Amino acid sequence: MKKKFIIPVISGILVLGILLVIGFSISGKGWFAKKSAVTSATTDTSLTNKDNPSTVSGTESSNSAQTDTPVTTNTISNFKDITQKDIEAGSAESNRMEALATPQAAKTESAQEPTPQAVEAEISQPIQVQTVPGADNTGIVIGMHTAVTNNDDATQLINSMDGLAQEGVNLIVVEVGYNYRYKSHPELASYYGLSYKYARKISAKAKELGIELVPEIDCLGHQSWAETTGTLLSVYPQFDETIGLYPSNTGIYCRSWCPLNTDVNPVIFDLMDELIDAFDADAFHVGMDEVFLIGEDSCPRCKGSDKGVLFAKAVNDYYNHLVGEKGVTMYMWADRLLNGAALGDVYDDYDSSYNGTYTAIDQIPKDIILMDWHYNYLPEFPSVAYLSGHGFKVITSSYSNVDAAISMINETLKIRANNSNVLGHCYTTWYDISNDQLAGWQTLVSTIGMLK
Numbered sequence: 001m002k003k004k005f006i007i008p009v010i011s012g013i014l015v016l017g018i019l020l021v022i023g024f025s026i027s028g029k030g031w032f033a034k035k036s037a038v039t040s041a042t043t044d045t046s047l048t049n050k051d052n053p054s055t056v057s058g059t060e061s062s063n064s065a066q067t068d069t070p071v072t073t074n075t076i077s078n079f080k081d082i083t084q085k086d087i088e089a090g091s092a093e094s095n096r097m098e099a100l101a102t103p104q105a106a107k108t109e110s111a112q113e114p115t116p117q118a119v120e121a122e123i124s125q126p127i128q129v130q131t132v133p134g135a136d137n138t139g140i141v142i143g144m145h146t147a148v149t150n151n152d153d154a155t156q157l158i159n160s161m162d163g164l165a166q167e168g169v170n171l172i173v174v175e176v177g178y179n180y181r182y183k184s185h186p187e188l189a190s191y192y193g194l195s196y197k198y199a200r201k202i203s204a205k206a207k208e209l210g211i212e213l214v215p216e217i218d219c220l221g222h223q224s225w226a227e228t229t230g231t232l233l234s235v236y237p238q239f240d241e242t243i244g245l246y247p248s249n250t251g252i253y254c255r256s257w258c259p260l261n262t263d264v265n266p267v268i269f270d271l272m273d274e275l276i277d278a279f280d281a282d283a284f285h286v287g288m289d290e291v292f293l294i295g296e297d298s299c300p301r302c303k304g305s306d307k308g309v310l311f312a313k314a315v316n317d318y319y320n321h322l323v324g325e326k327g328v329t330m331y332m333w334a335d336r337l338l339n340g341a342a343l344g345d346v347y348d349d350y351d352s353s354y355n356g357t358y359t360a361i362d363q364i365p366k367d368i369i370l371m372d373w374h375y376n377y378l379p380e381f382p383s384v385a386y387l388s389g390h391g392f393k394v395i396t397s398s399y400s401n402v403d404a405a406i407s408m409i410n411e412t413l414k415i416r417a418n419n420s421n422v423l424g425h426c427y428t429t430w431y432d433i434s435n436d437q438l439a440g441w442q443t444l445v446s447t448i449g450m451l452k
């Protein structure tokens with residue numbers, strides 16, 4: 001090496017060494033770590049921007065743009081049980097794994113939370129008397145359904161609520177599922193899930209704005225998605241309707257719990273009670289959509305039972321607890337109560353029933369609020385008159401197909417003109433967008449004027 005190169009080379013080595021030392025010293029907790037988290041999160045947040053949910057039959061793709069919402073490592077952890085297959089499945093409803101997949105660590109660690117008294121003291125907003133939209137049938141219900149899987153989701157939702165209220169939204173259904181730091185059943189809790197403190201923050205904001213807030217746990221069905229079994233049946237496999245069958249959930253839509261297993265309800269009721277308390281809620285949504293595994297021959301309790309009777313029993317069990325014991329209003333999805341054939345086969349076996357559950361409609365209390373979801377365009381939606389004609393209060397529900405939403409809202413208003421049981425309309429996004437973008441949901445923006 002010629003001498004004239006030595007000094008530059010030595011200088012270069014020194015500079016490089018200094019840079020390496022500086023970089024190494026900050027990589028553990030400085031920008032490098034945060035950048036890594038953001039990079040990973042960007043990958044994982046693709047899960048909240050699903051395209052066409054092919055398994056939700058006929059639902060149109062919204063092709064939503066990728067959001068760049070900052071996501072913390074907590075959010076990443078929340079998604080870690082979601083498999084690549086889930087991602088590739090490309091279903092909006094696969095986002096429901098947020099409500100099902102719980103980090104294993106959550107089952108052994110307990111969340112550190114302030115006492116309820118401390119939380120109450122922290123929340124500065126005055127608690128106002130909650131209004132219940134539609135309860136007196138004087139105002140139309142305009143709802144938004146979303147999920148909150150952790151405290152970041154909660155913060156985003158809170159940040160959206162002024163805008164939603166300004167648009168006219170007066171009902172928010174918050175699907176939480178097992179993504180809560182349950183104290184009553186730490187074995188089912190999500191360590192990174194929603195906390196009591198943030199549930200109370202959402203509640204306080206809702207009360208401030210006069211928005212009815214309805215927490216939700218998917219009951220009976222939707223206990224798995226793709227290869228991933230949800231928290232309840234992972235922890236308590238003996239609750240499964242099809243114990244030991246369908247390895248890796250191959251060949252089924254979603255697992256169900258057994259409606260005749262008497263050990264299930266005490267557990268679920270504890271979870272319901274915690275969410276009702278955390279949200280200080282006057283109502284609860286039990287899900288119960290798209291239940292396909294019910295009354296299976298493999299279940300020694302249910303074998304040979306009428307599926308309508310079994311479904312009605314489950315509805316009545318939850319009703320007796322929620323309405324009878326807790327004094328709250330019960331909401332549920334309506335598809336299992338719709339006789340698909342009697343409605344002219346205009347719906348399919350997802351948004352109406354062809355598996356015998358529909359006879360439950362005559363075996364359950366009429367004061368349950370039914371959410372009648374249909375996401376495909378139809379010129380008319382006969383289920384609205386069908387359900388309200390049976391004496392139920394009905395809220396119709398749309399997704400990303402704006403033409404379908406327009407038609408459904410027209411149907412809603414038409415039937416509502418002569419039947420006050422039709423309370424209004426609720427938008428769903430199935431997590432195509434993050435909670436801080438809810439007020440800009442395209443379907444809402446395009447159609448909410450029809451409701452006001």
Ligand SMILES: [Zn+2]
Pocket residue numbers: 241257258259260261295296299300301302303
């Ligand atoms: Zn069973």
